Amino acid sequence: MPSAVQPPRTLYDKVFEDHIVDEKDDGTILLYIDRHLVHEVTSPQAFEGLRNAGRKVRRPDCTLATVDHNIPTISRKNLTTTEKFIDEADSRTQCMTLEENVKAFDLTYFGLDDKRQGIVHIIGPEQGFTLPGTTVVCGDSHTSTHGAFGSIAQGIGTSEVEHVLATQTLITRRSKNMKVQVDGELAPGVSSKDIILHIIGVIGTAGGTGCTIEFCGSAIRSLSMEARMSICNMAIEAGARAGMIAPDQTTIDYLKGRPLAPKVDSPEWKKAVNYWLTLKSDPDAKWDHEIYIDCKDIAPTVSWGTSPQDVIPITGKVPSPDDFQDEVKKNACKRALEYMGLEAGTPMQEIPVDKVFIGSCTNARIEDLRAAARVVQGKKVASNIKHAMIVPGSGLVKKQAEAEGLDKIFTDAGFDWREAGCSMCLGMNPDILSPGERCASTSNRNFEGRQGAGGRTHLMSPVMAAAAAIVGNLADVRKLAPPSTSAAKGSPKVEVQGDAHMEDPTSDEDLDHIMDAPVDNATHPSSTSTQGASAGMPKFETLRGYAAPMDIANIDTDAIIPKQFLKTIKRSGLGSALFHPWRYEPGTTTEKSSFILNQDPFRRSKILVCTGPNFGCGSSREHAPWALLDFGIKCVIAPSYGDIFFNNTFKNGMLPIRIGDQAVLEKIADVAKAGKELEVDLPNQVIRDGGGTELAKFEVEEFRKHCLINGLDDIGLTMGNVKAIERHEAKRSREWPWLDGSGFLARHRKGPVKVEAAAVPKTNRGEVVGEPLEW
Numbered sequence: 163m164p165s166a167v168q169p170p171r172t173l174y175d176k177v178f179e180d181h182i183v184d185e186k187d188d189g190t191i192l193l194y195i196d197r198h199l200v201h202e203v204t205s206p207q208a209f210e211g212l213r214n215a216g217r218k219v220r221r222p223d224c225t226l227a228t229v230d231h232n233i234p235t236i237s238r239k240n241l242t243t244t245e246k247f248i249d250e251a252d253s254r255t256q257c258m259t260l261e262e263n264v265k266a267f268d269l270t271y272f273g274l275d276d277k278r279q280g281i282v283h284i285i286g287p288e289q290g291f292t293l294p295g296t297t298v299v300c301g302d303s304h305t306s307t308h309g310a311f312g313s314i315a316q317g318i319g320t321s322e323v324e325h326v327l328a329t330q331t332l333i334t335r336r337s338k339n340m341k342v343q344v345d346g347e348l349a350p351g352v353s354s355k356d357i358i359l360h361i362i363g364v365i366g367t368a369g370g371t372g373c374t375i376e377f378c379g380s381a382i383r384s385l386s387m388e389a390r391m392s393i394c395n396m397a398i399e400a401g402a403r404a405g406m407i408a409p410d411q412t413t414i415d416y417l418k419g420r421p422l423a424p425k426v427d428s429p430e431w432k433k434a435v436n437y438w439l440t441l442k443s444d445p446d447a448k449w450d451h452e453i454y455i456d457c458k459d460i461a462p463t464v465s466w467g468t469s470p471q472d473v474i475p476i477t478g479k480v481p482s483p484d485d486f487q488d489e490v491k492k493n494a495c496k497r498a499l500e501y502m503g504l505e506a507g508t509p510m511q512e513i514p515v516d517k518v519f520i521g522s523c524t525n526a527r528i529e530d531l532r533a534a535a536r537v538v539q540g541k542k543v544a545s546n547i548k549h550a551m552i553v554p555g556s557g558l559v560k561k562q563a564e565a566e567g568l569d570k571i572f573t574d575a576g577f578d579w580r581e582a583g584c585s586m587c588l589g590m591n592p593d594i595l596s597p598g599e600r601c602a603s604t605s606n607r608n609f610e611g612r613q614g615a616g617g618r619t620h621l622m623s624p625v626m627a628a629a630a631a632i633v634g635n636l637a638d639v640r641k642l643a644p645p646s647t648s649a650a651k652g653s654p655k656v657e658v659q660g661d662a663h664m665e666d667p668t669s670d671e672d673l674d675h676i677m678d679a680p681v682d683n684a685t686h687p688s689s690t691s692t693q694g695a696s697a698g699m700p701k702f703e704t705l706r707g708y709a710a711p712m713d714i715a716n717i718d719t720d721a722i723i724p725k726q727f728l729k730t731i732k733r734s735g736l737g738s739a740l741f742h743p744w745r746y747e748p749g750t751t752t753e754k755s756s757f758i759l760n761q762d763p764f765r766r767s768k769i770l771v772c773t774g775p776n777f778g779c780g781s782s783r784e785h786a787p788w789a790l791l792d793f794g795i796k797c798v799i800a801p802s803y804g805d806i807f808f809n810n811t812f813k814n815g816m817l818p819i820r821i822g823d824q825a826v827l828e829k830i831a832d833v834a835k836a837g838k839e840l841e842v843d844l845p846n847q848v849i850r851d852g853g854g855t856e857l858a859k860f861e862v863e864e865f866r867k868h869c870l871i872n873g874l875d876d877i878g879l880t881m882g883n884v885k886a887i888e889r890h891e892a893k894r895s896r897e898w899p900w901l902d903g904s905g906f907l908a909r910h911r912k913g914p915v916k917v918e919a920a921a922v923p924k925t926n927r928g929e930v931v932g933e934p935l936e937w
């Protein structure tokens with residue numbers, strides 16, 4: 163809480179400072195994590211790491227797992243087991259691996275047979291697991307969604323997932339503060355999705371790099387929690403580490419009665435609400451960047467290209483490369499038009515659509531479905547639409563929608579009504595676009611191949627996707643629907659407990675069952691434990707080798723390694739999948755001779771030099787650095803990076819180097835293009851050509867450099883700091899008691915803060931539906 167002497171702080175500063183466990187001189191911070199969401203794609207290697215080191219999950223009470231990415235969205239009427247239900251072998255293995263892991267590590271799990279299952283970023287808020295003022299992580303880039311509650315929520319890679327599971331902390335650094343203020347009233351037909359698409363169009367996909375964006379202003383305050391979540395969800399598409407919105411009465415009303423929020427009117431609830439309402443930026447807080455947006459400038463917005471910044475009002479025309487001054491942008495536009503099969507100058511509303519997807523963690527909440535249903539009601543899906551699907555974000559959203567008859571509205575119109583999951587947002591399950599198909603989609607990424615190899619994605623709001631389905635072209639919803647916005651003030655109610663949750667998790671009786679105490683790894687090492695040991699990665703000192711030159715901007719991790727390769731439960735063997743869509747002829751393993759890594763000597767590259775900005779943006783998949791490493795590339799040199807990718811490389815003993823001076827970077831790229839070797843000398847922080855002539859100096863944070871040179875493993879290092887973690891946990895239990903699992907709390911009240919690891923009782927993990935949650 164601010165005292166008179168404290169300098170003015172932002173919301174981010176306040177929440178961040180409340181979670182610092184330890185801080186090093188170079189700004190490296192050990193941050194306590196309150197909430198950890200886990201899904202099947204980014205966790206198998208993390209659990210394997212824990213197993214190999216004999217480590218346990220430190221705070222099962224702060225960890226919640228579900229399956230969402232790989233699962234089919236067909237009816238579950240015939241569901242018996244995951245093994246029988248999922249046809250595709252790798253998807254099945256990944257889901258079953260999670261089931262095994264949640265059992266072995268005693269974690270709460272919403273499986274396929276649980277009504278509460280859903281997209282990880284939908285179920286956290288729905289259950290009240292996401293709370294204001296907390297730190298939330300997940301091995302998933304759209305963790306930013308949870309920032310809508312005034313939490314610091316960020317995506318992490320799999321190595322960091324392992325770190326959080328083992329230590330309940332994350333090694334990080336302060337981000338910069340960016341304010342995006344949106345004022346005014348939304349025009350009819352304009353929703354929060356249009357706000358965020360518009361913002362990304364203004365600041366670009368690298369606009370928020372290194373920042374946490376706080377969204378504020380009268381327009382944001384007037385939004386429901388659902389609408390706020392859609393905005394924070396896409397903070398990652400703006401390049402930001404996280405997005406945040408200050409909690410207010412709307413937030414508090416949303417949380418009332420959620421199973422994992424403190425019980426309304428309990429002393430904890432009152433204490434929590436008082437604390438939550440202090441969480442706002444001080445009026446004179448300093449911002450590193452400030453952006454002001456007026457709602458009158460926001461129209462229903464759609465994307466035309468292959469980056470979320472390629473957006474335009476629906477009334478506009480497909481842009482031409484000549485509209486861009488900058489060479490990199492001109493080329494990006496040319497490339498995007500070719501991929502999207504679009505002619506410059508075509509009115510957006512004349513573009514026919516093949517498929518419609520209403521779903522994803524951006525727009526699959528009850529409010530989204532209600533808004534889309536209002537547009538669809540009494541109408542029919544156009545005859546040229548091959549498939550229009552509605553994929554609710556969770557089992558509970560689905561149930562609620564059915565209770566309101568929305569499913570009937572959709573199916574009467576010709577939509578396909580599905581079960582919850584990520585579905586065609588990224589198509590790790592059977593829901594994909596065929597090559598050349600064009601989709602009106604409420605998801606968040608329109609990268610090449612995102613919804614299926616060769617598929618073409620146009621991003622838009624739920625009402626705009628509904629309009630496209632009815633018209634058969636990209637369409638302006640204002641011509642179809644009675645004017646209304648989806649920015650309703652009150653949050654729509656979803657029955658949050660479902661069949662699966664009939665009991666009160668905080669009743670005394672349940673407390674006897676709930677014994678989810680934190681596992682103190684320091685005092686309970688397993689026999690095979692290597693905790694405390696910190697060596698474990700190959701050392702990085704000086705690297706010499708060929709460097710592959712690339713000149714593309716915004717190379718996203720979907721391009722570095724597409725979704726079909728994320729189904730592995732191993733870290734190795736991904737080299738052949740690196741840049742798959744660019745490296746091979748479509749649908750074959752025939753190499754494209756034009757692609758740089760298929761040419762000599764670049765097949766043997768150890769370094770990649772990219773002159774375009776924002777390398778590794780997008781998804782948090784650590785498979786991207788794994789694939790580079792497996793190919794032989796240990797160092798990337800680029801002007802700037804997606805934050806999560808940047809972190810992920812270090813965790814694998816790789817070195818990402820930022821060279822901001824474009825002229826210097828071009829000089830390095832020239833050596834690479836000439837097929838000559840480069841030398842990267844980490845101890846001296848110098849890049850040289852093969853002859854030893856210095857080309858550039860580079861910066862690297864002290865702690866990271868130290869870890870790379872000595873091959874140190876973060877988890878081992880953090881384990882050495884367990885006393886500081888315990889001290890933070892004691893403070894946390896005193897000041898924010900509602901954050902502990904109720905089992906933890908019960909024990910804490912009875913005895914000392916430092917609890918013994920307890921045998922975990924039988925719970926609802928995976929197998930039993932109807933038992934209470936473990937909080």
Ligand SMILES: CC(C)[C@H](C(=O)O)[C@@H](O)C(=O)O
Pocket residue numbers: 203204231301302303304317588728780781782783784
């Ligand atoms: C699978 C996961 C790593 C990924 C992400 O981080 O975003 C996915 O959710 C996506 O949307 O691409």
Ligand code: SF4
Pocket residue numbers: 230231281302304522523524583584587588605606
């Ligand atoms: S962006 Fe798509 S794939 Fe990623 S978590 Fe959200 S719904 Fe799932």
